[in-house]
Amino acid sequence: MQPVISIRDLTKTYAGGFEALKAVSLDIDKGEIFGLLGPNGAGKTTMINIICGIVTKTSGTVTVNGHDNESGFRETRGCIGLVPQELPTETFETPYNVCRFSRGLFGKPPNPDHIEKVLRSLSLWDKKDTKIINLSGGMKRRVLIAKALSHEPDVLFLDEPTAGVDVELRQDLWRVVQSLRESGVTVILTTHYIEEAEQLADRVGVINHGEVIVVEEKNKLMRELGKKELVLHLADPIDAIPPGLDGYHLELGADGSELTYHYDTKSDHTGITALLSALHKTGIRFNDLQTSQSSLEEIFVGLVNKER
Amino acid sequence: MNWYSVQAIYRTEMSRMMRTVVQSIVAPVLSTSLYFVIFGAAIGSRITEIDGVSYGAFIVPGLIMLSIMTESISNSSFAIYFPKFSGTIFELLSAPVSWAEIVLGYVGAAATKSVIIGGIILGTASFFVEINVAHPAIMLLFLVLISVSFSLFGFILGVWADGWEKLTIVPILVIMPLTFLGGTFYSISMLPEFWQKLSLFNPIVYLISGFRWAFYENADVAIGLSLGMVIGFLAICLGVVWWIFKTGYRLRA
Numbered sequence: 001m002q003p004v005i006s007i008r009d010l011t012k013t014y015a016g017g018f019e020a021l022k023a024v025s026l027d028i029d030k031g032e033i034f035g036l037l038g039p040n041g042a043g044k045t046t047m048i049n050i051i052c053g054i055v056t057k058t059s060g061t062v063t064v065n066g067h068d069n070e071s072g073f074r075e076t077r078g079c080i081g082l083v084p085q086e087l088p089t090e091t092f093e094t095p096y097n098v099c100r101f102s103r104g105l106f107g108k109p110p111n112p113d114h115i116e117k118v119l120r121s122l123s124l125w126d127k128k129d130t131k132i133i134n135l136s137g138g139m140k141r142r143v144l145i146a147k148a149l150s151h152e153p154d155v156l157f158l159d160e161p162t163a164g165v166d167v168e169l170r171q172d173l174w175r176v177v178q179s180l181r182e183s184g185v186t187v188i189l190t191t192h193y194i195e196e197a198e199q200l201a202d203r204v205g206v207i208n209h210g211e212v213i214v215v216e217e218k219n220k221l222m223r224e225l226g227k228k229e230l231v232l233h234l235a236d237p238i239d240a241i242p243p244g245l246d247g248y249h250l251e252l253g254a255d256g257s258e259l260t261y262h263y264d265t266k267s268d269h270t271g272i273t274a275l276l277s278a279l280h281k282t283g284i285r286f287n288d289l290q291t292s293q294s295s296l297e298e299i300f301v302g303l304v305n306k307e308r
Numbered sequence: 309m310n311w312y313s314v315q316a317i318y319r320t321e322m323s324r325m326m327r328t329v330v331q332s333i334v335a336p337v338l339s340t341s342l343y344f345v346i347f348g349a350a351i352g353s354r355i356t357e358i359d360g361v362s363y364g365a366f367i368v369p370g371l372i373m374l375s376i377m378t379e380s381i382s383n384s385s386f387a388i389y390f391p392k393f394s395g396t397i398f399e400l401l402s403a404p405v406s407w408a409e410i411v412l413g414y415v416g417a418a419a420t421k422s423v424i425i426g427g428i429i430l431g432t433a434s435f436f437v438e439i440n441v442a443h444p445a446i447m448l449l450f451l452v453l454i455s456v457s458f459s460l461f462g463f464i465l466g467v468w469a470d471g472w473e474k475l476t477i478v479p480i481l482v483i484m485p486l487t488f489l490g491g492t493f494y495s496i497s498m499l500p501e502f503w504q505k506l507s508l509f510n511p512i513v514y515l516i517s518g519f520r521w522a523f524y525e526n527a528d529v530a531i532g533l534s535l536g537m538v539i540g541f542l543a544i545c546l547g548v549v550w551w552i553f554k555t556g557y558r559l560r561a
Contacts, residue, residue, distance in 0.1 A: 053560075054401045054561075073404060082402050088396045089396065091394070092327065104313060104316025107404055
């Protein structure tokens with residue numbers, strides 16, 4: 001399948017000499033939700049801005065739907081919608097007017113039905129004639145999303161769309177993103193809320209210091225880089241791990257009533273059976289146990305820290 | 309040509325004028341009326357005629373020029389500076405529009421406003437003095453060309469400015485003095501020879517002279533030279549705007 005966005009050896013060095021992107025190569029598949037993760041200043045927004053035409057690249061190529069984003073800017077920009085990180089809005093305009101403007105600006109003929117559909121999907125219809133200056137921060141965020149959807153884009157960039165918004169709006173946005181995916185729209189999502197990427201993304205890319213560290217299917221990434229742990233709640237607290245359990249690298253909880261065992265689900269032997277047998281031999285009894293898998297956030301933190 | 313984009317920008321800019329109708333239209337009409345009261349009545353009682361034209365009627369083309377030049381600069385510079393200031397410029401830069409379409413939208417709207425204001429001032433002036441336009445087509449040509457050129461100039465100013473102060477520095481410190489010294493209220497032939505020659509270095513002289521010729525067939529410089537100066541200024545501004553978008557100067561990082 002031809003990727004909807006293809007980035008090759010993309011570099012960006014700003015006038016001050018800061019190298020924001022270092023030969024980044026990345027493919028985004030059609031119809032997927034791609035989570036682009038990275039700490040502040042990693043290069044996420046620079047990359048998005050180059051693809052959208054807001055920032056000029058230093059070298060490399062970017063194609064969208066097979067068109068170069070400079071020589072074929074009409075084709076590439078026309079099919080992209082962008083929700084920026086900040087909240088820049090036309091203060092004295094109304095949501096309906098700014099959506100109508102955005103649609104026209106992106107070269108689409110007027111379509112009041114589509115504008116109404118977008119505004120309704122974001123719970124903005126009853127605010128359509130209210131001046132944006134009088135809307136709350138969350139509502140302004142919705143207006144930005146509505147603007148980006150006004151010209152029916154094939155690709156939607158959401159640059160930290162839920163930063164500083166309440167739970168209700170976040171869930172609304174997640175629903176909108178899911179419905180966009182169902183209608184075939186490719187969504188590239190950058191977020192600081194890793195659970196958002198965990199919830200929504202099909203694939204995840206991690207960028208740090210201007211370099212892409214990893215690109216992988218989210219579930220595969222969590223399987224491969226994630227670790228599982230088994231926590232045993234002991235019937236009687238212990239002061240130290242007995243010598244017979246040395247080989248299992250157990251962690252003893254602060255009050256001595258919990259033992260934690262880390263294991264790899266991919267390996268041939270998890271070691272759980274042997275551990276339980278060893279516990280029995282040493283006379284340690286437990287009255288409960290639980291397993292858990294490391295979150296995408298823990299994987300992300302691990303990847304970024306490894307780079308440092 | 310992406311006409312939907314041009315139309316979107318143009319319509320939004322025109323609706324901004326309607327939102328700020330007092331600032332956009334009433335203010336220039338009021339200031340023109342005041343000029344008539346102060347210059348037409350006070351000075352006109354002492355200078356009855358210039359080149360066979362009553363003083364009140366003589367200053368009309370200059371007043372129209374003064375207004376359309378300042379309004380063109382003000383409207384187009386604000387139109388592009390405000391999105392830069394508020395951050396909404398991202399949408400314009402990420403839209404599938406060429407530099408020519410952006411300019412057509414913004415400059416077209418600013419120039420339209422100026423032409424409307426020019427017409428309103430002409431109408432207002434006709435309440436004070438009798439005005440005859442000897443060459444209406446050439447008058448309209450000058451009005452449109454000067455509105456477009458100064459709107460382009462304002463657009464450049466708006467891109468260049470990185471603060472509100474810079475937006476007003478050029479109109480107040482450069483354009484306004486050059487316009488007042490460019491024959492708005494007098495013919496440069498009334499000046500001593502040295503000042504006459506010095507005035508010829510003021511480009512505004514050529515614009516006002518040409519525009520006034522279209523009214524009364526009186527000019528300080530040849531009409532062809534005036535037209536050439538307007539077209540030359542337009543070409544320079546277009547060249548600078550093209551360069552801005554080619555290099556991304558103060559627009560794209």
